[in-house]
Amino acid sequence: MNISHYFKTNTIFKQILIAVLSPALILFLALFGYSLFARLNDAVQSQNELATRIAENIAAVSELAIISGNDSQLLDIMASALDSDITSITIFNAESGHHLVLNNNQNNSSEHKEITVPIIQHSIPLEDSITGENISDITEKQIGTVSIKQSRDKLQKLQKQIIKVSSFIAFISILVCICFAWFISRRFSRPLAEINTLTKNITAGNFYKQIRNIKPGELGELQSHVNNMAKSIEKQQQELKDNLQNLFLAKEEADKANSAKSQFLATMTHELRTPLNGALGMMQLLSNTKLNGEQNHYLLIARESSELLLNIVNNILDFSEIEKGELQLQENYFDISAIFNNLLTPLSYEAKKKGLEFTTYIDPQLNGISVLGDDVRIRQILLNLVANAVKFTQQGNVAITLNAKELSSNRAILELNVSDTGIGISEKDQQIIFDSFRQADGSHRRRYGGSGLGLAIVRRLCDLMNADILLTSAENTGSTFTVRWSCTYQVGCNLEHHTQQDETILVGKAVLIVEDNPVNQLLVSKILRRWGMTTVTANNGVEALIAVEKQHFDIILMDLQMPIMDGFEATQAIRNLSQHRQTPIIALTANNFKDDSDYCFRVGMNDFLSKPVSLTNLKEKISFWLSKSLGTSLSESVDKRPE
Amino acid sequence: MKKLLYGILFLFILIPQAFSQINKPVVDLILPTETAELEYISKKLSKSNSFNIKTYINVLPREDNRGDLLIIVSDKLLPLMDTDSYSAKFAFYVNSLNFKNKNFKKSTALFSDQPIHRQLLLLSHIFDKKIIIGIPYHNEFYKILLMNESKNFNNLEFLIVKTESNDIRAVNKIIQNSDVLLATPESKIYNSQTIRSILLSSYRHQTAVIGPNEGFVTAGALASVATSSDQYIDELMIMMEEYIETNSLPESKYPKNFIVKINKNVAESLGIMISSEQQLLKEMKDD
Numbered sequence: 001m002n003i004s005h006y007f008k009t010n011t012i013f014k015q016i017l018i019a020v021l022s023p024a025l026i027l028f029l030a031l032f033g034y035s036l037f038a039r040l041n042d043a044v045q046s047q048n049e050l051a052t053r054i055a056e057n058i059a060a061v062s063e064l065a066i067i068s069g070n071d072s073q074l075l076d077i078m079a080s081a082l083d084s085d086i087t088s089i090t091i092f093n094a095e096s097g098h099h100l101v102l103n104n105n106q107n108n109s110s111e112h113k114e115i116t117v118p119i120i121q122h123s124i125p126l127e128d129s130i131t132g133e134n135i136s137d138i139t140e141k142q143i144g145t146v147s148i149k150q151s152r153d154k155l156q157k158l159q160k161q162i163i164k165v166s167s168f169i170a171f172i173s174i175l176v177c178i179c180f181a182w183f184i185s186r187r188f189s190r191p192l193a194e195i196n197t198l199t200k201n202i203t204a205g206n207f208y209k210q211i212r213n214i215k216p217g218e219l220g221e222l223q224s225h226v227n228n229m230a231k232s233i234e235k236q237q238q239e240l241k242d243n244l245q246n247l248f249l250a251k252e253e254a255d256k257a258n259s260a261k262s263q264f265l266a267t268m269t270h271e272l273r274t275p276l277n278g279a280l281g282m283m284q285l286l287s288n289t290k291l292n293g294e295q296n297h298y299l300l301i302a303r304e305s306s307e308l309l310l311n312i313v314n315n316i317l318d319f320s321e322i323e324k325g326e327l328q329l330q331e332n333y334f335d336i337s338a339i340f341n342n343l344l345t346p347l348s349y350e351a352k353k354k355g356l357e358f359t360t361y362i363d364p365q366l367n368g369i370s371v372l373g374d375d376v377r378i379r380q381i382l383l384n385l386v387a388n389a390v391k392f393t394q395q396g397n398v399a400i401t402l403n404a405k406e407l408s409s410n411r412a413i414l415e416l417n418v419s420d421t422g423i424g425i426s427e428k429d430q431q432i433i434f435d436s437f438r439q440a441d442g443s444h445r446r447r448y449g450g451s452g453l454g455l456a457i458v459r460r461l462c463d464l465m466n467a468d469i470l471l472t473s474a475e476n477t478g479s480t481f482t483v484r485w486s487c488t489y490q491v492g493c494n495l496e497h498h499t500q501q502d503e504t505i506l507v508g509k510a511v512l513i514v515e516d517n518p519v520n521q522l523l524v525s526k527i528l529r530r531w532g533m534t535t536v537t538a539n540n541g542v543e544a545l546i547a548v549e550k551q552h553f554d555i556i557l558m559d560l561q562m563p564i565m566d567g568f569e570a571t572q573a574i575r576n577l578s579q580h581r582q583t584p585i586i587a588l589t590a591n592n593f594k595d596d597s598d599y600c601f602r603v604g605m606n607d608f609l610s611k612p613v614s615l616t617n618l619k620e621k622i623s624f625w626l627s628k629s630l631g632t633s634l635s636e637s638v639d640k641r642p643e
Numbered sequence: 644m645k646k647l648l649y650g651i652l653f654l655f656i657l658i659p660q661a662f663s664q665i666n667k668p669v670v671d672l673i674l675p676t677e678t679a680e681l682e683y684i685s686k687k688l689s690k691s692n693s694f695n696i697k698t699y700i701n702v703l704p705r706e707d708n709r710g711d712l713l714i715i716v717s718d719k720l721l722p723l724m725d726t727d728s729y730s731a732k733f734a735f736y737v738n739s740l741n742f743k744n745k746n747f748k749k750s751t752a753l754f755s756d757q758p759i760h761r762q763l764l765l766l767s768h769i770f771d772k773k774i775i776i777g778i779p780y781h782n783e784f785y786k787i788l789l790m791n792e793s794k795n796f797n798n799l800e801f802l803i804v805k806t807e808s809n810d811i812r813a814v815n816k817i818i819q820n821s822d823v824l825l826a827t828p829e830s831k832i833y834n835s836q837t838i839r840s841i842l843l844s845s846y847r848h849q850t851a852v853i854g855p856n857e858g859f860v861t862a863g864a865l866a867s868v869a870t871s872s873d874q875y876i877d878e879l880m881i882m883m884e885e886y887i888e889t890n891s892l893p894e895s896k897y898p899k900n901f902i903v904k905i906n907k908n909v910a911e912s913l914g915i916m917i918s919s920e921q922q923l924l925k926e927m928k929d930d
Contacts, residue, residue: 064847067840068815123835124842126858130736130755130872131717132678134835141836 012192016185024177028170036166043158048115051150054081055117058089059146066093066119066144071100078102085154087112090147091119111152119144191219195226207234258323265320272313274517277611280306281523284615288530315453318380322460329377329464333370333490336414337362339379340402344386351390357397358390363404371414372488377461382416384454385481389420396421396478412489419480425473433471434459458483505626506619507532509554514544514570515588516562520611524557524588527615528622541565545573548580555625556580558605560589560596568603575604584625588613668887669710670694671729675701675719680872684716687876693884703728712883717755724750731892735879738828740784742895751886752895753879755856756828757868759788761927762854763796765868765903766823768926769853769917773798777821777850779806779814781831806832811840818850826864828855838862851913860904865913866923870898903927 010018058081065073078089079102088103121141125134194211201209207230211223283303291299321327344360351358382400389398398420405413425433434455458481462469467485511533515521525535536551538544540562548556556574560567567587574580586607587600597608607621672688674681677700689696697710703723704710713729715721718737724747726732734742734752742752766776776799780786786803793801802821806813808831818824824845826833833841833855842863845852851865860867875898882893903920910917918926 064840064843067811068844069812121836122839124839124862126833126835126838126862128717128755129857129869130680130684130875131675131719132680133675133717133719139836 011189013185013189016188017181020181020184021178024181025174028173028177032166032170032173036163039162039166040159043155043162047150047155047158048113051086051113051115051148052117054083054086055115055146055148057081058091058148059117059119062091062146063119063121063143066091066095067121069093069096074100075102085151087149087151089149092145092147094119094142094144111156112149113152114147114149116145116147118142119146187215188219191215191223195223198226198230202230202233205237207231207237262320262324265316269313269317269320273310273611274520276306276310276313277613278517278519278523280310281520281527285523285526315457318457319453319460322457322464327464329374331372331374333372334375335370336375336378336402337366339375339382340400343379343382344400347383347386347390351393351398354390354393355395356390356393359397359399361399361401363402365404365406366402369404369489369491371412372490373465377465381458381461381483382418384458385416385418385483388454389418389422389479389481393420393422393478407486410488410490411486413484413486416483417480419478421478424475424477424479425471426475430471430473434469505623509533509626510552511535511622512538512544512547512553512556514538514541514556514562514567515559516540517559520559520588524613524618527618531619541567541570541573544570548574548577552579553583554629555622556583556585557588558585560587560600568599571600571603571605582629584629586621586625667692668694668712668730670696670712670714670883671704671710672696672698672714673701673703673716673720673723674698675717681716684872684876687873688714688880691880691883693880693887712886714879714883721745731886733879733882734895736875739895739897740782740828749892751882751892753875753882754895754897756897757855757870757901758897759785759825759827760792760795761868761897761901762825763792763799764927764930765866765923766825766853767796767798768923768930769866769915770798770823773800774822775800775802775820776823776825777802777804777817778825778827779804779817779832780827781806781808781829785827785829808832809834809837811837811844814841815844818844818848821850823865824850824852826852826854826859833859846912849913851909851915857904860906863909864906865909865915866903866905866917868901868927869904870901874898874900874902 058077061077062074065071065077074091078091078100081089082102082104084104084106086104088101090102091100092098093100119142121143123140127134191211194213198209198211201207210227210230214220214223214227280303283299283306287296287299287303318327340360340362344358348358348360386398386400398418401417403415403417405415407413459469461467462483462485465485467483470482470484471479472482473479506528511528513521513524513528513535515524515537516539521537521539525537528535536547536553538547542565544556544558545565547553558567558571562570565573567589571585574583574585584606585604586609587597587605588609588611589596600608606625609617609621670688672685674685685696685698689698694712695710697704701720703713703726706728709728711729712731712733713723713726714733714735715723715737716735718741721734721737721741724732724734724745727748730749732747732750734747734750736755737752739752739754739756742754763776766774778785778789778801780789780803786805789801789803793799802817804813804817806817810832814824814832814837818841824841838859842852844850846863852859852863853865854867856867857869860869878898878900885893901924903923905917905920905923907917917923
């Protein structure tokens with residue numbers, strides 16, 4: 001096994017335990033082994049030495065007895081030396097050549113060690129006092145041997161005792177060592193483990209369990225630091241929580257206020273648009289009657305005023321939608337140059353009326369090209385910018401250019417420039433010009449009028465389209481707005497051709513107008529009748545159902561908000577009737593919200609028109625749906641023919 | 644004048660000196676080894692006015708360089724006595740028996756051993772009661788000598804036993820059967836190898852050992868008579884002068900003067916009340 005890996009994966013407690021214990025154990029085992037070995041060896045040696053000493057003593061004492069051949073004396077010597085540990089003593093007399101053996105009857109141990117020492121006849125130097133010569137040669141002569149058989153019993157007993165005592169001491173020492181190591185590692189690891197638990201708790205968001213038992217020293221400091229850290233984190237978290245709660249409450253309140261504002265705006269605009277529609281429609285109708293010059297003039301002023309008011313209301317509505325984030329861009333291919341021509345014609349009249357030079361330029365590359373985008377919103381941007389230019393210019397010119405730059409086979413960058421020689425905008429005001437409800441100077445509002453929403457809407461629409469909007473302006477010199485965006489394009493115009501529809505398609509067709517507002521009801525039915533259509537009116541959904549059951553209708557115009565039964569319910573009920581499954585139903589509503597239009601299509605309506613309905617739009621839609629249903633019925637009849 | 648006087652005085656001193664040198668016989672002194680004691684002997688002899696000393700170690704000088712007289716020292720050099728180059732030969736410090744056996748011509752000796760009689764005399768002065776003296780012998784000469792001496796000492800009972808060389812058991816037996824062991828200068832019985840056993844045995848049996856010389860007393864014998872170096876030299880010089888004056892060789896002899904040596908520790912161990920060395924010597928001389 002990989003020791004270092006094992007070491008790393010262990011807990012701190014185990015690691016410290018191992019680190020403290022292992023050197024101590026190694027040292028201890030080495031010393032224990034050495035001392036045990038040494039002691040056993042010493043025991044053997046001391047036993048051997050003892051035996052040798054006894055033998056040597058016997059040899060020394062028995063010298064004379066051997067010389068004198070005194071066996072009884074030898075036996076006495078041997079008997080006196082006999083020990084419980086010695087099994088037998090043998091003296092060999094070299095001169096006589098015979099052995100003298102004394103056995104110990106008390107000790108019959110089988111295992112023994114034999115030690116033999118020589119018996120030497122010692123000499124004494126005898127020096128002549130005058131010549132210094134020795135009287136004869138000094139040679140020591142061996143006159144016999146002493147052999148001792150020493151029993152191993154005592155040695156074995158001694159060795160056993162040594163092992164027993166040493167082992168006992170070793171066991172106690174190891175036990176003490178382990179306890180000590182345990183205590184040390186516990187002392188180090190416990191604070192760390194506590195810190196570990198605490199930090200885990202902190203991570204889990206539990207701040208209540210703090211370290212109670214603070215140790216002295218550095219670990220204790222660490223513990224108290226961690227405690228303090230936990231406390232401060234807890235405090236901060238609590239503050240954060242409180243702040244968040246306050247923020248949440250504030251946001252809720254703000255949301256509520258905002259939503260109330262939006263709701264109010266939506267309701268108000270709806271409520272404003274309905275009577276305005278009536279007024280405008282009536283004025284349109286009135287203009288078609290015979291009027292004298294003065295009456296015509298008044299009517300024109302009334303219409304202009306109403307249209308201005310409608311424009312303001314529409315702007316507010318758009319803005320509130322953008323603010324609510326409800327506005328979504330549509331995507332379809334359209335001829336941008338046609339939009340230019342249609343839109344700018346009325347404004348050019350107005351400019352010319354003020355004596356301004358009004359020039360437009362469209363990049364010739366854009367001829368016969370349709371671009372992808374939301375035409376309504378682009379129209380709105382263009383209208384706002386040009387209307388502003390005309391409004392704030394007293395003399396000089398207003399120039400509108402549209403340039404295109406091809407990026408690839410189907411992508412291009414379009415750049416719209418609207419420049420004027422008007423009052424201009426100071427650098428300071430350029431920062432706030434795009435804010436809602438702002439005009440560069442409060443005095444301008446009094447002089448020029450307007451809601452101050454135009455540029456704000458342009459700015460937000462540009463954001464939605466991912467378009468850049470730039471303003472270069474100097475006071476009293478003029479301003480230039482540049483809008484640049486990238487879009488997909490295709491060659492050829494995919495325009496709706498129903499504008500070119502023959503009016504004859506409308507003649508004699510039966511229309512059901514479901515509308516609770518009598519003014520609108522009257523207005524719409526008057527217009528349609530003028531186009532040669534036959535009209536039936538219903539005040540609510542229930543009346544509409546009764547009408548459709550009585551009579552066939554080619555097309556149904558349906559208001560959405562009505563008493564008794566609203567437009568959605570009525571549509572669902574009509575679609576349940578087999579004869580009206582295919583009948584085109586066009587919604588007419590003052591509500592300009594996306595939710596509404598989605599819901600319209602879901603319940604089975606075919607199209608959606610927002611009030612006030614321009615006559616042109618209404619005519620186009622009706623013609624389109626009539627021709628479409630005619631086409632299907634024709635194809636049905638063609639299909640049926642072979643039968 | 645003064646110088647002349649000095650010159651005359653110088654002549655008066657030197658001329659007799661030169662004459663005496665010429666008349667003095669030359670003595671070749673052969674030493675067995677070089678020891679301080681032997682050197683002392685050589686120096687002391689050279690101070691003599693009667694002869695001139697030339698000292699050699701272990702060997703004789705070349706024949707053309709030999710002097711008038713020869714002195715050899717110790718038994719080891721006895722073979723050198725067998726030469727005719729000298730008018731007289733002195734064997735100094737040799738064993739009496741060894742010398743007598745050789746029969747050298749024109750020679751005399753001063754013996755290294757003490758006469759048995761003197762040892763017996765010492766014995767009789769140490770022990771006042773009647774005691775048995777054990778005497779092992781190898782050479783028959785000692786038996787005869789002792790038999791003769793036994794008549795002179797009534798308070799001593801003699802146990803004279805013939806013993807083979809190095810036969811310690813026989814000696815032990817004598818020790819067991821006697822009160823005092825009288826050691827003769829026979830090296831076949833008493834030597835470095837045997838002395839320890841003999842002494843050990845004697846202690847065990849409470850038997851005192853007497854003689855034969857000072858070395859034995861040091862090794863553990865109770866007492867012995869001995870002659871000191873100075874005493875020996877004095878006697879040798881007397882013998883030499885006697886010969887130079889009379890031109891006749893003196894008889895071989897034992898040293899005339901002696902001292903007594905006692906091992907006090909041994910006496911205490913054996914429980915023997917003994918007088919001092921001087922007291923004993925005085926008593927012996929008065930006797």
